[in-house]
Amino acid sequence: MGAFGAAVVVLAPLLPSETSPWIFIPVMMVVGMLMGALWGFIPGVLKARFQVNEIITTLMLNYIAILWNNFWIFNKWSDAGFQMTPTFERNAWLPRLADYAREYPFFSGLTLHLGFIVGDEPRKSQVVLLPNNLESAIGAHFPSTKFQRQILEKAGILSTGEDMEESGERQEIDL
Numbered sequence: 001m002g003a004f005g006a007a008v009v010v011l012a013p014l015l016p017s018e019t020s021p022w023i024f025i026p027v028m029m030v031v032g033m034l035m036g037a038l039w040g041f042i043p044g045v046l047k048a049r050f051q052v053n054e055i056i057t058t059l060m061l062n063y064i065a066i067l068w069n070n071f072w073i074f075n076k077w078s079d080a081g082f083q084m085t086p087t088f089e090r091n092a093w094l095p096r097l098a099d100y101a102r103e104y105p106f107f108s109g110l111t112l113h114l115g116f117i118v119g120d121e122p123r124k125s126q127v128v129l130l131p132n133n134l135e136s137a138i139g140a141h142f143p144s145t146k147f148q149r150q151i152l153e154k155a156g157i158l159s160t161g162e163d164m165e166e167s168g169e170r171q172e173i174d175l
Helices: 001-009 021-050 054-076 122-131 134-139 144-167
Strands: none
Touching: 001 021, 001 054, 021 054, 021 144
């Protein structure tokens, strides 16, 4: 859903097409993160308030997300009836290091990966302990309902970067 949020900025359009990439791309990222957080909030609330299994709810939400995106990609945003959106304006593209390789040979063949740390060591133990033994987590005074909701929101936010990277590229797939 992060890719949908980022695409809304370009295809709705929320910003004028001549906006600088230094504004356009961060706005796309923020909107994508908000959509991812909102999507992760749903199973977080269901787990925290109603003890609904988050695996089941996230799997079901995957089907809803697929249908939601297909509706927009194949119908409303379709590029002349093709199964893709129109190409984003160049200022909405993420820069690739390969684009700078001619000017700066250092970037030739180099790939950049950015990793995020979900939390510090006590938080990581909470991530492991909560799903396995709720009674132990409560005994250790872990804020279970709030923490479960926050973890699912962060997962939605962190998935946005990958979604944006894939949504901006056209790829042909041989079946």
